[in-house]
Amino acid sequence: MDGQPIERGQRLSRAAAQRLSLYLRCVAGWPTDGEKVSSRSIADAVGVSDAQVRRDLAALGHLGQRGVGYDSQDLVAAIRGALGIDREWRAVLVGVGNLGRALLKYHGFRAQGFAIVGLFDSDPSKVGTEVEGFTVEPVAAVPERVSALRAELGVLTVPADTAQAVSEALVAAGVRGILNFAPVVLKLPRAVRLVTVDLAIQLEQLAFQVRHGDARTADDD
């Protein structure tokens, strides 16, 4: 039932998709003052070239008007569609430590269409407690509960040594994508999408850049 509305002319690269997230964030956050947005204004806001912005947006279809710009309303809708966040995504979170709680409190998720629908932890002292309105369930319940909750995504904020096992349980329960914060390389079936955010590596990247005055980099994951 994915219908069919938006046809993609060409595949978006991973990097392009990241930039679209950035464009979305700033355009959606702008006051709907005049309605028209130019590639230059977006470019300045996120720190890329205007040609880059046009190239990225052109990949979403013809939604700009020459001599005028882009309609911010349409633009937001088009980017959402291209990123696949024009519908709700149901996700469970495993590992209710500080990081897990930080993510729960981060309401940016819900605003972008992501709904956390279940919480799990292996620590018996946490199971049964209430966190941000959810009752923490035991990690052993993942197999049955995740499918019952109809969750498609899993967020993994558990220690490194249990990440592989938990991720396998999530996959077995039908999760199709995992956002992993444990500093390990998970081995999962090809069909399951995986995005790993390794906080220590990001700090190393920063140190690297400071040491060698290397790249300028404005952001990215």
Add this chain to the structure above:
Amino acid sequence: MDGQPIERGQRLSRAAAQRLSLYLRCVAGWPTDGEKVSSRSIADAVGVSDAQVRRDLAALGHLGQRGVGYDSQDLVAAIRGALGIDREWRAVLVGVGNLGRALLKYHGFRAQGFAIVGLFDSDPSKVGTEVEGFTVEPVAAVPERVSALRAELGVLTVPADTAQAVSEALVAAGVRGILNFAPVVLKLPRAVRLVTVDLAIQLEQLAFQVRHGDARTADDD
């Protein structure tokens, strides 16, 4: 001849540096069983091609032995040197919320040579409290305290609306690099290095990949 220790033949790309972090993590974590490591074994562990590993490591100098492999000891030292984490980096953390606390507890930082030397928060109820062995100081004290603490890096785990102001204070206090977790595009002097980790964007990337069975991606930031 090349006389000296580690001169870089060519510049490392940002992407290459990220992969080096991954190599480092797995090689350092391996039991020093035989001493010799092959590009293939590293490649399998982190999910890239063996040619890629060789190309990356060759950029660090000649540290492999044909027909044998790389000495894991030397390899770890060389990668650390290339990434600039062969010495201690002093960092302060601003924003002692859940995310900030999660980072403090994450001992992977200290293990990699990063030392948090100060904590700041704007919330008066947090100032003066002890967190992970540090006394939280007011954010207003940043200008004087950061230089006194000789911190070179700043970790920003504050709400989006204060991130720009706090980052400017950090820069004024002499910080040379900022690891930013606020979902905003910071505008800083070119000389200050910036790495932004936007958690919501990572979730969007995951949704994007699940939606379009697009890339395989193993990780990155």
Add this chain to the structure above:
DNA sequence: CGTTGTGAACTCATTCACAGCT
């Protein structure tokens, strides 16, 4: 043998520059 290091080919991504529309 097995494994590295690397020229060369190739793929992917970005920038340039301008035609084409408003």
Add this chain to the structure above:
DNA sequence: AGCTGTGAATGAGTTCACAACG
């Protein structure tokens, strides 16, 4: 005039394939 869309040029990054070496 202003601004988009895009072919062409450029650049960056990755894979191929094999010579060189222990």
